Amino acid sequence: MANFDFNSSAPDITIADWLSGTLKQFNLTCYPTENELEYQIEPLQEWYQSGDTIDITQYVDTDSIKVDRPKLYNEVSFEWQESKSFINEAYKEANEKQYGALQEVFPQYDGGKYQIKLPFETLLFSNIDTANNNLIVGYCLTKSPNYKPYIPKPVKLYLQDEVSPVFFYFDDGTGASLISSYLPFGQEVVYNSALFTLNFGSEFSTLDSTPKENSLYSVYYKPYLVNLFRSKTRIVTCKAKFPISVMTRLSLEDALIIRDKKYRINDLKTDLTNGVTNLVLISDFVPDARRI
Known part of the structure; x- marks a missing residue:
């Protein structure tokens, strides 16, 4: 196509906007690898499936547990x-x-x-x-x-x-x-x-x-x-004190178990001075992952 002028016919878009749009289009996650300037891109559900399923019941302060119905999109x-x-x-x-x-x-x-x-x-x-x-x-x-x-x-x-x-x-x-x-x-x-x-x-x-x-x-x-619109889905906020063995390997793609109910991490904040972790979790009824 020697007679085709690409520069005059192509739409204007930045690389950042193209990449951001592609991530949204396929609901992708993007995170850095151990190699400099190298990133891993994969669908959100595949990213979740790469995580572990960890039972944290014994580490949770049961008095801190608060359960709410999520606000559903209109x-x-x-x-x-x-x-x-x-x-x-x-x-x-x-x-x-x-x-x-x-x-x-x-x-x-x-x-x-x-x-x-x-x-x-x-x-x-x-x-x-x-x-x-x-x-x-x-x-x-x-x-x-x-x-x-x-x-x-x-x-x-x-x-x-x-x-x-x-x-x-x-x-x-x-x-x-x-x-x-x-x-x-x-x-x-x-x-x-x-x-x-x-x-x-x-x-x-x-x-x-x-x-x-x-x-x-x-x-x-x-x-x-x-999963969000399920009648049984709940938002759970709680505090937990993890041992170093759990804290150092806990990752956002992991599923957490509390009293035989599975949750995904919506927010996680750890106070390194006392080891207390504040968690905001959302019920997960999608089967996947390994249980540890």
Whole structure:
């Protein structure tokens, strides 16, 4: 693509904003390793699964235990940057929501809004191969009557497996050639025999017109939010005095057991002068980890 000027066509975004948006998109953790300038990035649930499960019942001051119901969000929202594409605009007008986004309102709760808004734009592709239903294209064009080209916010797409047969001509600026197979970019990818989508909610595939359920929400965010909204979930604050053997290996990815109930660490503060640790814990009903 010698005639393509990337600098004049690429969206403006800093490396920090791109990385921050990617961490939010897949609910990732990022932490330094023992090697200088090297970081480990992994999904939150995988990070939790790397931790131990430690029974701290014997170290907890039972008189300090306080149990509260967590404040539940009255709105949960996963959003993209607004797209100017005429196909996205038509989808929003028809469905009264942004393509690929997900939102739910819970007026009975008073815990505020849980919002994930990415610095990226998502494009709704169109399948234009009516004979084989195989050719998908995306447009960075505004609505009619102008259909004016525009530079979108950063768009992240999966590269899918080769698709054939297709029959179209591609002009690279020097001439047109007939194409019978291609590698489509889009919202979907197959990994370990399972299909995943870059949409937050369930949307119909533009390749095969079937709904895709392994969304960003269901894979990366659902375990946390479902656990939070469980009727038995509680916030527990307490004090504990750990021996050095526990204090030196306790980590934020560990699960803690108090009286056969499992919790995740929401906050942890230790007074090194007396060894007393103040804990804020949240119930965890997601099975994982090793028990010690």
